[in-house]
Amino acid sequence: MTSYRAADSKREEFRKYLEQSGVVDALTKILVNLYEEPEKPSQALDFLKQHLGAAGPETADVESLRVEVSDLRAKVTTLQDENADLKSRLEKYEPSEEPTE
Known part of the structure; x- marks a missing residue:
């Protein structure tokens, strides 16, 4: 009991x-x-x-977001490389002016 x-x-x-x-x-x-x-x-x-x-979250959603993140990272890398290339090409035509004292 x-x-x-x-x-x-x-x-x-x-x-x-x-x-x-x-x-x-x-x-x-x-x-x-x-x-x-x-x-x-x-x-x-x-x-x-x-x-x-x-x-x-649904696994399909997670997977699609991973793919999107991967694509965006690749795009950022490409744009950074393109930006550096354009800056160097611009430097040939417009050299930066260094301040004179």
Whole structure:
């Protein structure tokens, strides 16, 4: 009988912890949103993850962003090289004036 009360006490303690930390409220809000959805999603667990913020970005999005970053880095390098080349060519026609004292 005491083990039953100890388990009951632990459950009550855990329930209070979840309430105080806001977990119960967050889950309640998400479940209400799911309930109020006009068209229920086929994957309710994915809905919960998405609304909890645990899902993270889609892997296709991440991959496309990586490709874009790689392309932009290559473009920056090309533009930096072109800029240096244009500066050196300009220097031939318009030598920089050094200040005379």
